[in-house]
Amino acid sequence: MRIGVFVCHCGSNIAATVDCPSVAEAAKLFPDVVFATDTMYACSEPGQDGIIQAIKEHRLDGCVVASCSPRMHEPTFRRALERAGLNRYMLEMANIREHVSWIGKNKELNTGKATELVRIAAEKLRLNTPLFANQFDVTKRVLVIGGGVAGIQAALDCADAGIQVIMVERETSIGGKMAKLDKTFPTVDCSSCILGPKMVDVAQHPNITLYAASEVEEISGYVGNFDVKVRRKATYVNWASCTGCGLCMEKCPSKKSHDAFNEGVATTTAINIPFPQAIPKKAAINPEFCMKLQKGKCGVCAKVCPTKCIDFEQQDTIVSEKVGAIVAATGYDLFDWTVYGQYGAGRYPDVVTSLQYERMMNASGPTSGHIQRPSDGREPKRVVFIQCVGSRDKSVNRPYCSGFCCMYTAKQAVLTKDHIPDSDSYVFYMDIRSPGKGYDEFTRRAQEQYGVQYVRGRVSMVYPKGDVLVVRGADTLAGTQVEVEADLVVLAVGVEASKGAAHLAEKLRISYDQYGFFMESHPKLKPVETNTAGVYLAGCSQGPKDIPTSVGQGSAAAAKVLTLFAKDKLESDPQVSSVNQNRCVGCLKCTMTCPFGAIKDVKDRAGNTKAEVIETVCQGCGICTVTCPHGAIQLQHFTDNQILAEVNALCQPELEF
Amino acid sequence: MSARTGVLTEGRELRIVGFLCNWCSYGGADTAGVARFEQPTDLRIIRVPCSGRIDPLFIMRALVSGADGVLVSGCHPRDCHYAEGNYYARRRLELLKQFLPITGIDPQRFEYTWVSASEGARWQDVVTKFTNRIHDLGPAPRMQGGSGYDELCLKQIEEGVKQGAACPCHKERAL
Ligand SMILES: Cc1cc2nc3c(=O)[nH]c(=O)nc-3n(C[C@H](O)[C@H](O)[C@H](O)COP(=O)(O)OP(=O)(O)OC[C@H]3O[C@@H](n4cnc5c(N)ncnc54)[C@H](O)[C@@H]3O)c2cc1C
Ligand code: SF4
Ligand code: SF4
Numbered sequence: 001m002r003i004g005v006f007v008c009h010c011g012s013n014i015a016a017t018v019d020c021p022s023v024a025e026a027a028k029l030f031p032d033v034v035f036a037t038d039t040m041y042a043c044s045e046p047g048q049d050g051i052i053q054a055i056k057e058h059r060l061d062g063c064v065v066a067s068c069s070p071r072m073h074e075p076t077f078r079r080a081l082e083r084a085g086l087n088r089y090m091l092e093m094a095n096i097r098e099h100v101s102w103i104g105k106n107k108e109l110n111t112g113k114a115t116e117l118v119r120i121a122a123e124k125l126r127l128n129t130p131l132f133a134n135q136f137d138v139t140k141r142v143l144v145i146g147g148g149v150a151g152i153q154a155a156l157d158c159a160d161a162g163i164q165v166i167m168v169e170r171e172t173s174i175g176g177k178m179a180k181l182d183k184t185f186p187t188v189d190c191s192s193c194i195l196g197p198k199m200v201d202v203a204q205h206p207n208i209t210l211y212a213a214s215e216v217e218e219i220s221g222y223v224g225n226f227d228v229k230v231r232r233k234a235t236y237v238n239w240a241s242c243t244g245c246g247l248c249m250e251k252c253p254s255k256k257s258h259d260a261f262n263e264g265v266a267t268t269t270a271i272n273i274p275f276p277q278a279i280p281k282k283a284a285i286n287p288e289f290c291m292k293l294q295k296g297k298c299g300v301c302a303k304v305c306p307t308k309c310i311d312f313e314q315q316d317t318i319v320s321e322k323v324g325a326i327v328a329a330t331g332y333d334l335f336d337w338t339v340y341g342q343y344g345a346g347r348y349p350d351v352v353t354s355l356q357y358e359r360m361m362n363a364s365g366p367t368s369g370h371i372q373r374p375s376d377g378r379e380p381k382r383v384v385f386i387q388c389v390g391s392r393d394k395s396v397n398r399p400y401c402s403g404f405c406c407m408y409t410a411k412q413a414v415l416t417k418d419h420i421p422d423s424d425s426y427v428f429y430m431d432i433r434s435p436g437k438g439y440d441e442f443t444r445r446a447q448e449q450y451g452v453q454y455v456r457g458r459v460s461m462v463y464p465k466g467d468v469l470v471v472r473g474a475d476t477l478a479g480t481q482v483e484v485e486a487d488l489v490v491l492a493v494g495v496e497a498s499k500g501a502a503h504l505a506e507k508l509r510i511s512y513d514q515y516g517f518f519m520e521s522h523p524k525l526k527p528v529e530t531n532t533a534g535v536y537l538a539g540c541s542q543g544p545k546d547i548p549t550s551v552g553q554g555s556a557a558a559a560k561v562l563t564l565f566a567k568d569k570l571e572s573d574p575q576v577s578s579v580n581q582n583r584c585v586g587c588l589k590c591t592m593t594c595p596f597g598a599i600k601d602v603k604d605r606a607g608n609t610k611a612e613v614i615e616t617v618c619q620g621c622g623i624c625t626v627t628c629p630h631g632a633i634q635l636q637h638f639t640d641n642q643i644l645a646e647v648n649a650l651c652q653p654e655l656e657f
Numbered sequence: 658m659s660a661r662t663g664v665l666t667e668g669r670e671l672r673i674v675g676f677l678c679n680w681c682s683y684g685g686a687d688t689a690g691v692a693r694f695e696q697p698t699d700l701r702i703i704r705v706p707c708s709g710r711i712d713p714l715f716i717m718r719a720l721v722s723g724a725d726g727v728l729v730s731g732c733h734p735r736d737c738h739y740a741e742g743n744y745y746a747r748r749r750l751e752l753l754k755q756f757l758p759i760t761g762i763d764p765q766r767f768e769y770t771w772v773s774a775s776e777g778a779r780w781q782d783v784v785t786k787f788t789n790r791i792h793d794l795g796p797a798p799r800m801q802g803g804s805g806y807d808e809l810c811l812k813q814i815e816e817g818v819k820q821g822a823a824c825p826c827h828k829e830r831a832l
Pocket of ligand 2: 589
């Protein structure tokens with residue numbers, strides 16, 4: 001084999017702490033290496049051209065590129081090899097940036113390490129063989145999990161492009177948090193006026209199937225061909241015939257049910273349609289509060305329902321769907337602020353969350369848009385907003401910024417003034433973060449035009465005094481302690497991953513960070529892709545973001561799905577297992593261990609049982625390879641011999657370069 | 658450039674081999690690099706698709722032919738990119754750990770752990786602690802004239818580990 005080695009400087013990223021020319025020089029002595037050089041930026045156009053030229057000039061059969069992580073640029077260099085007429089699997093990479101130059105400053109040690117990594121790569125490459133992809137069919141349907149604004153956008157974009165969409169929403173209506181908001185920053189336009197029509201489009205679109213009150217139960221398969229089981233939770237109402245007339249709600253005697261949509265600001269009936277614009281507009285029974293389901297007495301709704309759709313016997317059902325791609329848009333939930341004892345920990349009724357306050361300001365909310373104190377219904381004249389409650393606070397394991405609270409607090413303060421002109425507002429903040437278009441102007445307007453008092457500092461405590469609350473905090477700009485008497489305190493509660501996000505990630509086989517937010521494939525260049533082919537992200541499921549960015553990501557995820565579906569056939573990754581029939585004794589241990597059911601048993605001509613890998617199903621994990629007692633089933637590109645060659649390259653007692 | 662010759666002295670690198678799964682731990686090591694989390698230089702990483710691809714044989718081979726330490730890292734249990742590869746890995750690696758004393762290899766020279774792609778700081782910590790541990794143990798004793806383990810002995814260990822390691826009984830537990 002004729003191997004070429006290319007050692008990248010990556011500008012000074014690598015060259016500052018690795019002597020790249022001497023790595024290349026040392027590589028010339030490795031077996032089969034006929035050409036070695038260093039290059040400024042291997043991935044740049046001249047860099048790639050240099051590789052292609054060297055392949056042709058030196059009749060190379062394979063290349064080692066020593067540069068950044070293969071997770072970054074393996075596809076780039078594989079394409080370069082292909083352009084030079086080589087098979088893409090005749091490339092090996094040595095990661096001398098993330099694993100060498102960026103983690104140590106000792107140039108001598110780094111250079112030695114880099115040289116050895118090149119050596120391992122070259123030894124493996126000597127055993128590489130060209131591999132060729134197979135083709136398989138794509139199911140051109142997409143599953144969107146989560147019907148917030150991000151998921152809605154992704155669904156509508158795909159559906160408009162002619163793709164069948166399955167949307168699964170956990171609550172009984174889509175809309176997510178945006179459906180609860182009153183107005184939206186920075187234009188202060190009405191949230192439901194801009195979201196409502198999109199929700200209606202979802203309901204009416206011929207290409208969208210909506211499963212509300214449902215969750216993903218199980219996912220199997222792989223890109224292009226996922227099998228999804230959806231659990232449709234019992235709502236005790238036959239949705240096929242429910243017209244959403246709401247008669248049941250009027251008559252239901254159990255009026256003290258928890259009102260999740262209104263964030264507990266009010267109570268509601270046990271049978272309920274969460275809000276007038278709900279999509280689908282169907283009633284559902286909250287079994288916890290239903291007297292019929294709890295005590296066997298009542299059943300009033302069943303009597304009044306004109307279409308007779310109440311069904312107290314209803315059970316969860318499971319439906320199966322086949323899709324080729326998945327968009328996860330499960331959004332966020334609010335941090336449990338009651339851990340903050342100093343803010344009353346949920347004991348004072350007039351300390352409310354930001355989302356509760358949205359409901360209180362909303363004309364279709366429980367108070368019809370009149371801001372009232374939960375304790376006595378009085379209109380507050382002074383409202384104090386406390387920011388960063390559960391954000392940027394290491395003590396509650398939420399060191400990150402929730403991104404949009406500065407903006408919505410400014411919005412809420414402005415709206416307070418609109419609702420109650422003779423009121424005044426105070427905002428306790430750490431820093432004002434308003435980097436969006438028109439955002440900083442907005443927070444300034446709140447202060448200059450609406451007279452909102454911004455106090456920079458943390459609040460140390462909130463305590464009741466008579467019928468007001470005293471907010472005591474520091475004013476770090478003035479260097480003094482301040483106390484403000486408030487009629488109402490609004491907490492800008494931070495964002496966390498939606499409940500059950502980690503569990504869903506496990507089903508999707510995607511990564512999530514320590515807080516449960518889904519991990520994108522690359523923080524800059526692949527913000528809506530995941531490391532699992534065919535699974536994409538949108539909205540706050542990936543991290544806190546405002547509506548414009550969530551919508552943008554919804555469209556971006558849709559674009560990725562459409563790109564995937566633009567081909568009629570997908571290419572399977574040839575890094576799959578394959579069985580050497582001569583060695584296989586037919587014990588089928590591999591079949592038992594394969595997590596994907598990718599190994600079937602066949603009979604050879606003599607009638608002996610043999611294992612055979614279904615190439616398009618095999619995911620290339622190599623579990624079978626380790627299982628087989630005879631080394632008969634080998635994962636291509638990661639065979640025993642290839643990995644042992646790497647081990648041997650590193651661990652020869654008298655190894656010397 | 659002598660990466661390792663003769664007796665290793667204080668302050669020199671020891672031979673530490675890492676086997677990392679592509680999806681989680683290799684990504685975690687990348688994340689640590691991107692964040693410039695400084696680490697000892699001894700470790701050399703071999704990338705495999707899944708911790709379930711790591712044959713105990715690889716680890717034995719490394720240890721008998723000159724490695725002073727072997728570090729294996731995969732996705733956290735439940736997070737495997739291939740659904741359950743790390744369950745197989747865990748069983749195999751645990752068995753290997755129990756076999757090591759029989760071979761005369763200090764089990765301290767082998768460790769396995771779970772690091773996700775986002776856990777750069779954790780990776781730094783794992784590498785630093787393991788490297789320090791190996792330095793505390795010092796260079797592995799060298800066998801005179803070859804590895805000192807005959808192929809047969811290796812094979813037996815390998816068989817032993819495999820016997821128990823292919824068992825898919827974790828599938829019955831709720832994953
Ligand atoms: C008080 C407050 C005020 C705000 N004001 C503004 C504003 O004025 N302007 C602005 O730009 N942004 C504002 N925001 C931010 C805005 O709410 C978010 O940017 C937006 O809602 C993100 O949309 P999303 O679709 O990603 O998530 P979400 O709105 O959270 O939607 C996620 C959806 O997924 C569903 N879901 C979750 N898990 C599952 C599961 N496992 N299976 C199925 N479905 C699931 C949820 O039920 C929900 O319907 C505000 C936020 C708050 C808290
Ligand atoms: S484990 Fe090996 S020998 Fe047994 S059936 Fe599978 S390939 Fe054949
Ligand atoms: S590599 Fe083996 S165990 Fe893994 S998916 Fe393919 S056939 Fe199944």
